[in-house]
Amino acid sequence: MTVLQGVLLVLVALGGTAVVLVRDPLRQSIVAGVFGLLLGLLFFAFQAPDVALSQIVVGSLALPSMIVLTLAKLARLQRPDE
Amino acid sequence: MTMRSRRVLFLVAAAIFGFLFVWGLSGLPSFGDYRGPYGIVLGQIVMSERHTTEAVGATTFDYRGFDTMGEEYILFAAVMGLVILLRELRGERTEEEEEEEYPVHRRRREASDALRVLGLALVGPLVVLGIYIVVHGHITPGGGFQGGVILAAALILVSLAGRYPAMRRVRPIPLVELADAGGAAGFVLVGLGGLIAGSEFLYNFLPLGEPGTLLSSGMIPLLNISVGLEVAGAFVLLISEFLDQQFISGLGEE
Numbered sequence: 075m076t077v078l079q080g081v082l083l084v085l086v087a088l089g090g091t092a093v094v095l096v097r098d099p100l101r102q103s104i105v106a107g108v109f110g111l112l113l114g115l116l117f118f119a120f121q122a123p124d125v126a127l128s129q130i131v132v133g134s135l136a137l138p139s140m141i142v143l144t145l146a147k148l149a150r151l152q153r154p155d156e
Numbered sequence: 157m158t159m160r161s162r163r164v165l166f167l168v169a170a171a172i173f174g175f176l177f178v179w180g181l182s183g184l185p186s187f188g189d190y191r192g193p194y195g196i197v198l199g200q201i202v203m204s205e206r207h208t209t210e211a212v213g214a215t216t217f218d219y220r221g222f223d224t225m226g227e228e229y230i231l232f233a234a235v236m237g238l239v240i241l242l243r244e245l246r247g248e249r250t251e252e253e254e255e256e257e258y259p260v261h262r263r264r265r266e267a268s269d270a271l272r273v274l275g276l277a278l279v280g281p282l283v284v285l286g287i288y289i290v291v292h293g294h295i296t297p298g299g300g301f302q303g304g305v306i307l308a309a310a311l312i313l314v315s316l317a318g319r320y321p322a323m324r325r326v327r328p329i330p331l332v333e334l335a336d337a338g339g340a341a342g343f344v345l346v347g348l349g350g351l352i353a354g355s356e357f358l359y360n361f362l363p364l365g366e367p368g369t370l371l372s373s374g375m376i377p378l379l380n381i382s383v384g385l386e387v388a389g390a391f392v393l394l395i396s397e398f399l400d401q402q403f404i405s406g407l408g409e410e
Contacts, residue, residue, distance in 0.1 A: 123298075124212040124298065124299070124302070126297075127289070127297060127298050128301060128302050131309070135305065135309055136391060136395075143398040143399060143401070147401045
């Protein structure tokens with residue numbers, strides 16, 4: 075295992091913990107996006123560039139945007155005459 | 157359940173989980189010790205058999221192309237389900253209709269200048285990057301899925317940077333649906349080509365070409381392009397449906 079792989083493993087562990095510890099859903103979606111990016115870098119360091127690309131586009135793009143849009147809809151339902 | 161019994165339950169569960177976890181970890185092969193035979197075999201034969209420099213692409217689109225077709229249709233079916241679930245219900249009204257009735261101007265949807273400039277500046281490069289990743293799927297890492305999502309991201313960026321109601325009027329939804337359906341059908345049609353060539357479904361029937369060039373690896377680039385179209389269409393539809401929900405008021409009755 076190289077130093078880079080070790081550092082990224084630790085960063086992914088910290089990122090995953092951060093996602094759980096952040097309790098506000100909106101902030102959580104952003105932290106989850108950063109976590110997705112870290113996971114992508116980890117896959118890249120482990121010589122799996124195909125998986126890394128998929129992880130980056132889905133984990134830090136598609137997933138957070140869907141969560142943010144859902145949260146916006148929920149906020150709108152709670153305050154209908156904003 | 158009292159706090160005390162919850163804590164006891166947690167400690168028991170954590171102890172069992174910890175034991176199984178450590179037990180499982182102790183049985184793992186050591187770091188970097190790869191024991192599966194298929195990866196090694198594929199790494200040796202991909203270049204000579206399929207003239208492709210991307211073993212992963214050759215595996216997903218050729219050696220196990222049928223599985224990839226199933227995965228493509230999982231996404232297709234999931235997006236169809238979403239479109240049906242999020243259709244406009246009776247009793248729901250879009251913002252445009254509301255604005256016609258009550259001409260109150262809603263300003264909060266305007267994107268900031270920074271978002272608009274950055275968004276529009278990124279759209280072009282993202283489209284080029286997406287197409288590059290799709291068509292080089294058999295030469296370098298990437299392929300239809302990854303490139304397709306990047307292409308969808310470019311279109312989503314347009315709706316982020318522009319004014320949404322204006323986007324809604326010009327958005328090429330029929331074209332997106334056509335890309336989604338056409339891409340899904342394209343994969344099967346290329347697969348049927350193998351049958352017509354007198355072999356099995358998804359047999360690589362096209363000339364293999366010079367390794368490392370765009371026109372090589374037989375049918376793999378065609379499959380990448382059809383998956384790219386399907387994925388780009390599916391993700392644009394998906395995000396569009398979610399976006400549309402922001403501009404529908406009322407819970408609807410049905």
